[in-house]
């Protein structure tokens with residue numbers, strides 16, 4: 298919304314009216330002040346008195362007379378923002394910056410307006426311009442730190458929040474945010490230091506104290522035993538601490554996710570010692586130790602996914618930014634034949650989980666079957682009412698019962714639980730009709746054909762996929778992708794659509 302300036306005749310017409318309404322303007326003009334100066338000074342006095350719309354009119358008149366005066370544009374921006382006219386304010390600040398780009402405060406103002414309007418790319422550039430001109434501008438460092446934190450760009454948030462500290466500002470909120478950003482980049486020692494300072498400044502913030510206690514646990518267990526780490530946790534959290542089982546569970550995922558293997562093994566051994574019959578603990582210890590195995594054991598899968606089923610959709614989609622079903626669907630519909638309207642008679646969703654793919658798959662065909670090893674996940678899938686048939690089984694066992702049955706088989710985020718793909722690819726090939734499609738995702742590695750990661754998931758080498766499938770399939774589509782976030786970083790992966798020969 299561009300600011301409408303007054304024309305000269307409009308100013309000539311209005312000036313007598315304004316002088317009558319604002320005697321101090323008449324007085325200033327009577328002292329032979331330049332009209333723009335008199336209008337501006339009168340406007341600033343009105344602004345101080347809270348007479349915002351009158352101030353805005355006089356500043357508009359002043360800037361109409363002196364359109365190259367960056368300061369008046371800034372003032373008009375300020376008064377517009379104070380009257381809730383953010384879009385006008387932004388135009389004014391931009392006009393000011395077009396005249397003089399060396400104004401850190403104006404860049405900061407623009408950054409704040411753009412942040413409020415959720416135009417984060419404009420805000421980022423404006424914060425960076427402000428800081429290039431005034432590296433000690435603490436509000437800009439904090440604003441940029443918050444912006445990066447909200448965008449989950451934790452490393453960059455740390456840079457700017459640290460820069461702010463160096464400039465001498467130790468605001469509690471900045472320390473708290475810095476501590477959390479460091480925590481989320483896996484720097485638990487640094488997080489502990491910043492959170493300790495934040496907790497000193499904000500002693501009543503229970504959530505901060507818990508985060509500090511967790512940082513203390515993690516930094517201690519990286520050098521000492523789990524018992525010592527637990528004592529360090531309790532020193533900080535006191536009676537308000539979380540349940541020890543929850544603490545070690547969170548610690549394990551953080552340590553393994555951030556590559557703190559030795560400490561993760563210590564925590565996994567501790568958990569297994571306390572839950573010797575839990576298949577999850579057995580498997581996760583094996584995974585973090587890097588043991589070799591062909592696939593995740595059935596008892597682990599059932600225990601893990603049955604427990605996870607209720608939170609799966611929220612956790613994967615909202616927290617971990619998982620969009621593999623949609624990405625595979627997009628590839629399938631770009632494939633020759635499907636693009637021209639081909640429909641699938643019978644579709645199989647292999648490792649269907651809670652059925653996230655079902656709303657995308659169902660419209661592509663006549664029948665949709667789902668198979669999964671976890672009854673908890675299947676119960677969620679059934680609630681969608683989109684599968685004609687849901688089967689509780691191991692995928693390879695199921696495929697062996699259904700030769701020549703399907704025209705499309707989808708395996709979204711399934712192969713991460715199956716390292717050796719020999720049996721699976723043979724059975725998928727047998728279960729597909731000639732010309733049928735096999736669409737799937739993998740997490741990628743270039744270290745070996747496949748290996749078990751500390752996360753308990755398998756990564757595969759793309760060349761291994763080719764070797765396993767070249768005999769029975771033609772490659773239709775292959776695309777590099779990000780599977781989900783892990784330790785706040787994207788997990789590299791690939792999507793494939795193959796056609797049965």
Ligand SMILES: C[S@@+](CC[C@H](N)C(=O)[O-])C[C@H]1O[C@@H](n2cnc3c(N)ncnc32)[C@H](O)[C@@H]1O
Nearest residue numbers: 602648649650653669670671691692709710714
């Ligand atoms: C990460 S989830 C993905 C679920 C779903 N495909 C999606 O994209 O939302 C993996 C699913 O595969 C299932 N699964 C893993 N290995 C399996 C196997 N060998 N047989 C059957 N289901 C399996 C798990 O129970 C889980 O529901």
